[in-house]
Amino acid sequence: ISPMQSNLSPIPELFVSYDSAQKLKTEAGELTSHDLSPRQICDLELLMNGGFAPLKGFLGEEDYNSVVDTMRLADGTLWPMPITLDVSEKFADGIELGQDIALRDQEGVILATMTVTDKWVPNKAHEAEKVFGADDDAHPAVNYLHNKAGAVYLGGPVTGIQQPVHYDFKARRDTPNELRAYFRKMGWRRVVAFQTRNPLHRAHQELTFRAAREAQANLLIHPVVGMTKPGDVDHFTRVRCYEAVQDKYPAATTTMSLLPLAMRMAGPREAVWHGLIRKNYGCTHFIVGRDHAGPGKNSAGDDFYGPYDAQDLFREHQDEMGIEMVDFKHMVYVQERAQYEPADEIADKDNVTILNISGTELRRRLREGLEIPEWFSFPEVVKELRRTSPPRSQQGFTVFFTGFSGSGKSTIANALMVKLMEMGGRPVTLLDGDIVRKNLSSELGFSKEHRDLNIRRIGYVASEITKNGGIAICAPIAPYSATRRAVREDIESFGAFVEVHVATSLEECERRDRKGLYKLAREGKIKEFTGISDPYDEPKNPELRLDTESVDVDNCAHQVLLKLEAMGLIAA
Ligand code: PPS
CATH class of the missing domain: 3.40.50.620 (HUPs)
Structure with a gap:
């Protein structure tokens, strides 16, 4: 191996000249378009600018099989990663071999055209085993393969029109x-x-x-x-x-x-x-x-x-x-010598103090606002990280109440909101079932599909509030555990999700029947009524379960506050 750069001459790119690009762009307007996913945009950028040289486009079937099985293109060139253009079955059905397609970014800008030479249904389990070592969704790329990527791959040479647009840095x-x-x-x-x-x-x-x-x-x-x-x-x-x-x-x-x-x-x-x-x-x-x-x-x-x-x-x-x-x-870090050393080169291991902070530990310290020592990082870096990840007591979060109609969700949610507003510090928004159904979901009924849509909308608004540092309090029935889990996942990428099961029994809700709805539901005058003629999946592991039958509203709201405090979300 020559450690010298034998060749700093230009590497081949896939772009056509500026004039040809303008012409091609107009012509490509007529072509069938594929809207690239964020990952495909990244791949295309490196294909076009020569970062993935010697690849000339998204892999065809023969190269793909060879890369998956042998880490080499069909001609023997070393290339370990399948760079594939996955599309939906529906899109693939409309494509014939030899056809040119336009590749567009998410705003519809045409970045390239591709002549489709190959179209096939990959064996994803095999790809997962070979390329990533296991067909296990815990691997982010295997998860992507099975749960995000389309079922069909298209391959063929790419003609570059323009680089993806970046506005940052x-x-x-x-x-x-x-x-x-x-x-x-x-x-x-x-x-x-x-x-x-x-x-x-x-x-x-x-x-x-x-x-x-x-x-x-x-x-x-x-x-x-x-x-x-x-x-x-x-x-x-x-x-x-x-x-x-x-x-x-x-x-x-x-x-x-x-x-x-x-x-x-x-x-x-x-x-x-x-x-x-x-x-x-x-x-x-x-x-x-x-x-x-x-x-x-x-x-x-x-x-x-x-x-x-x-x-x-x-x-x-x-x-x-x-x-x-x-x-x-x-x-x-070796404390006595005040310097970093490779762990395996420390001969006097037993006589020195070895310090290390793992990624997980660093995240914990940031979350809890704890000290991050100067031997570990630069104060300038820590300052930037703290700006993005303030301690939990300054981050946004969502409290998500769930329970039967009439269980007391709204009343407790209201009491909690008032208590949080009294404390001050972060803006609080209440997304109560009835408020949401009036302002966000007025066209929706109570079918499974509509309930899901309603909860997903609440989840979306709550995730935006959480992302921007506010407190969202949600109080829908949210009867389905799968939907609650999906909302939890959306929100947890921005802040804490605190699920509170208002565990008032159906019998008690029906006995109270504040709005007279249970009576109507029993008489069949309201269809698909939760608990009577529609299911309610009880939360298995909520952060908190409230018993409203022997405890008053004020105390229930207080229990939520104590939970928030224990989770570090409000300052003690
Ligand atoms: S869901 O399932 O989460 O979308 O329901 P949600 O948006 O919380 O709306 C529940 C309120 O709507 C009234 N209502 C019904 N609830 C359940 N099932 C049926 N079929 C139904 N029809 C109307 C009811 O008053 C609920 O109010 P709350 O505040 O929960 O008592």
Whole structure:
């Protein structure tokens, strides 16, 4: 392997010239259009700009099968990741082989055309096993494969019309040819790339400095801003974090550029893929650390891959790839020496204090507003992270009451709202069943479909309120557990979801019959009435269950407050 860049000349792109693009764009208006998913937009950008060279388009069936089974294209070229264009069965039915289609972004802008040469139904379980190591939905890419991707794949060469439009951090985005040109201009013959989906803390700085020293190379910080692992710090925050520590890196030897890659979290195969991409971006060396592109635990609670599997696979192929690995063991902080060291190189382990803060622990400290020590991260980074993840007592959340009609949901919800408003600090919105049905869902009835729609709308509004730091109190019947779970998932990506089961029995609700509805339901004058002629799935694990039969409203609302306090959502 030559550690020198033998070739900083331009890499082939799939774009046509500006004039041809204008013409093609007009003509493509007539073509059948496929609206690209966010992941497909990322893939297309790297196909078009040469990041995925030598690919010329989305894989055809023969290449796909070969990549899945052997990590190579049909002609033998090393390529570990299937780059496929998944579409719905309905869309595929209308496509004939040889047909050109337009590929549009989510606003309808035509980015490229593709000549469809292949159309097939992939064996997704096989793809999952081979590429990701297990057909287990706990793996984010396997989950995507089974639950998001369309059933049919289309393959064929792509003709690039324009880059996807980015409005954020434009100056920090470079194509492979732009980075190659920069390296050429700066005279950087050896460049080591650091791939990351996380903010840079001190351990990363130490690791990248060591790598640059070891490889005697310049350093490219090359963070992924396309799609990373669900739950990661969003890329806006991360880029602000990177910018905040730029001056900790010597400008003469280091640069930073954003990579619009959609990661798959495929560990070993992903490491090889990342290496090939960095080669295309003009790098000579690539850092692979512990658990590179790891997807987390499988559904049995075990790791999908061994911590150094990615390094092993990379090592096996690096000669062929033409990019050299700089491998690192886990870096930890040695207190006595006040520095980071690779965990496996510490000879006097038993006589020194080794400190480490895991990603999970860091998130906990941020959530609870606890200290994050300077040996772990830079104050500038911590400040940015705290701006995005304030402590729980300052974040938005949703309290979701569920129970029979007449169980007391609205009354308790109202009391809770007033108590929270008395405390102040965050805006509070009450989305009571009746209010929602008047303002948001006035056209809906009580069929399963309509109830679901009603709850999804409430969930959407509550998730927006939660995202923006407010408190949403919802009080619908919400009889179906699957719908409640879906709403929980929507909201939990922004803040806490506190499910409160108002567990008043049906008999008691019917005995009270405040609105006289139970009587009408018994007489068959109201159809599909919850508890009488329509089901109610009792919540199995609500955050709180309230007994209203022996406790008054004020006390019920107080119990909710105590729960919120215990969860850290309101200050004690
Ligand atoms: S759901 O299932 O969550 O969409 O219901 P929700 O939006 O909370 O609306 C429930 C209120 O509508 C009145 N109502 C009915 N409830 C249940 N089933 C039927 N068929 C029905 N028809 C009208 C009832 O007054 C509910 O009010 P609450 O406040 O729950 O007593």
